[in-house]
Amino acid sequence: MLEINILRSEKDRVVAGLRKRxxxxxxxxxxxxxxxxxxxxxxxxxxxxxxxxxxxxxxxxxxxxxxxxxxxxxxxxxxxxxxxxxxxxxxxxxxxxxxxxxxxxxxDLPNIPHPSVVAGKGEDDNEIVKDWSGELPAFEGFEALPHWDLADKFNLIDFKLGVKITGSGFPVFRGKGAQLERALINFFLAQASKAGYEEIVPPLMVNADTARATGQLPDKEGQMYYVEKDDLYLIPTAEVPVTNIYRDEIVSVDKLPIKLTGYTPCFRREAGSYGSDVKGLNRVHQFDKVEVVQIAHPDQSYAILDEMVSHVEALLIQLELPYRILRLCGGDLGFTSALTYDFEVYSAAQGKWLEVSSVSNFETFQSNRLKLRYREGNEKPQLTHTLNGSALALARIVAALLENNQDENGISIPTVLQPYTGFSRID
RNA sequence: GGAGGAAUGGCAGAGCUGGUUGAAUGCACCGGUCUUGAAAACCGGCGUACGUUUACGCGUACCGGGGGUUCGAAUCCCUCUUCCUCCGCCA
Known part of the structure; x- marks a missing residue:
């Protein structure tokens, strides 16, 4: 939620920003x-x-x-x-x-985009700020399979079974597929811990106050699963419960930045999405994600955004996945965000770039709703900035790993993951 | 799920037979005196939001949330939530 005094005192900036949207x-x-x-x-x-x-x-x-x-x-x-x-x-x-x-x-008013954000209609207008300069995986002498076929062939993920148990978009991971999933979660959490983030295991359901404070309500109401009987929402991302840890808090300035990480499953109704991009793991209703959250002093938040982008980038480098970084244009920027970098990973058999991470600075948009402030000495409390990023979202990473690392007889596991999986190959 | 008790400022803890109580007291915290320095002791300060004011300040609201009674409520009533104790059920 925007602060009224900003609307009043910087109206030109607000108008220019909203035009980008x-x-x-x-x-x-x-x-x-x-x-x-x-x-x-x-x-x-x-x-x-x-x-x-x-x-x-x-x-x-x-x-x-x-x-x-x-x-x-x-x-x-x-x-x-x-x-x-x-x-x-x-x-x-x-x-x-x-x-x-x-x-x-x-x-109903979204956040004001950062000056670096360009105007644009939708995802086609996003700026590629870092393109992949290396070679993209190529397959010779055999026909590369998309991940849903690989999942089937090696009994890693059962999509049909998910339909039976729940419905479409709820894949069942099994055997080495399940182990790979768990390995990735552990790897991501270990990396986040190493980077100084405190690990959190939050509730997977939240109340309306919580969902409103991070901006999911009212904007994303239709995208969340809602349990009417208890008036609770299934979280669409760990961002929601983790950021809300500091709702209604005044923290001392020397506690900043606060760095939190958490693994949770994420639930999204994805109402209205259909077509070829929902195949396999590309778009599912439940997926695993490790999220990183920072609560920062306004003066530091953009340096911290860069730091978070580097953190995510390092994960992808270690996983040896081709990636590119996009700066979202005004038309594609999330409701609550001032600046967002998206990471896309190349999934070779599909020949597609898949979004695997979104790293954003919300400035005071969330903290204003959260009433999350910091105090410097005896000064009046000031709103903090909040940031978060996926580090990383699992499902599509698995898709890319399976597709990119396949050969004629199986799939090899990136070296960095092997200590976590306990195996180096799926065949 | 049933019965009873409770929820007060950063924490602890009075007030709860309605009337200068935004709230005693202690701790914590900040400033000062003292000290070579520190501790102790002593003195002073110490909530948030909104409105208003050039400013000092003043006003309004907030004692779990919402509503009510009253000229007036932390104090009485209703309701919801949460916690504790007992019973039931249960991974």
Missing amino acids: NFNDDDLKNIDRILDLDDNRKKVLTNLEQLKAESNQKAKEIGALFKSGKTEEANTLRNLVAASKEQIKEQEEQVRAVMQELDTALL
């Missing part, structure tokens, strides 16, 4: 509407508070009169004050209405 003139009117609502809020609030102040004052007088035994006078005054109650109630209702309208409008 393809806001048209009509959409932009919302900004003026919000400012008007805020003006109105102040007006009615001042009014109400004045009424309350008067009423409080009188109440004190009545108390004093009763105490000194002047019952007659007290009762007279009491009747007088009772009359103003109606007025206060009316004003309160007005304030409530304005605040709610303001809140709703503010909740």
Whole structure:
């Protein structure tokens, strides 16, 4: 959620930013509407508070009169004050209405893109900031199989079984497939720990307050699985519960940056997506992911973003996967993000680049909702910046590993993973 | 799932027969005096948000969340949540 004072004091920047997100003139009117609502809020609030102040004052007088035994006078005054109650109630209702309208409008406004973000319609306009300069895997003398065929051939992943147990998009990993999955999780967590992140095992279900604070509600409501009976949401990413650890907290500035990591399964309804890119592991409803989260001082957050990008890059290098790094354009940038780098990995048999990581700086957008602040000395608390990134998302990494490392008779495991898998080859 | 008890500031812990209580006291924390330095002792400070003000300040709200009674509520009532104890069930 954007801070109103930014809307007010840096309106030009806000407008320019939202234009990158393809806001048209009509959409932009919302900004003026919000400012008007805020003006109105102040007006009615001042009014109400004045009424309350008067009423409080009188109440004190009545108390004093009763105490000194002047019952007659007290009762007279009491009747007088009772009359103003109606007025206060009316004003309160007005304030409530304005605040709610303001809140709703503010909740619908996405984050302002960083200056480096270019305008653009969608994913085709994303900038490749680092392309793959090496060779892409090539296969000679045999026909390379896509990962769903490899999974079948070597009994690693059973998609049909998942359909039977749950539905489409819930793959069953088994045997060496399951072990590879677990090995990757352990490898990623070990790397994150080595980089100084504290490991968290969070709840996989969250309440609405939590989902709202990181921005999934109301924006992504339809994309989350919702358990109505208990009013809980299945997490779409560990970002949600992990970042919310610090909701409503004021941390001392010397605690920053706070670095957290967590492995969780992620649940996504993926409503409305279909077509060839949902085949196999490319797009599933449940997948494993190791997430890294940082809570940072505003002055440091962009340096930290770079650090997180390097961390993810190092993982891909160690896994020997061809990758490229994209800076998302305004049209593809997530609702809550100011700047996002996406990592894509080449999955050779499909001949496709698959998104495996998204690393973002949210600046104060989340912390404003989280009420997550830091304090420097005796200064007034300030909003922190929050960042997170996938390090990494498993399903598509598995797809690429299987496809890229296949030969005629089997699949070899990258050296760095072998201590985690306990085997060097699938055949 | 049933019965009972509880939820107060960073922590501990009063208040809970309604009236200068944003809230005693202790600890923690910050500043000062003392000391060669430190500790101890002593003195002072020490919540957040919003509104208002050039500023000092002033006002409003907040004692788990929401609602109600009242001129006035941390204190009374309703409701929800969470925790503790006992019973039941259970990996």
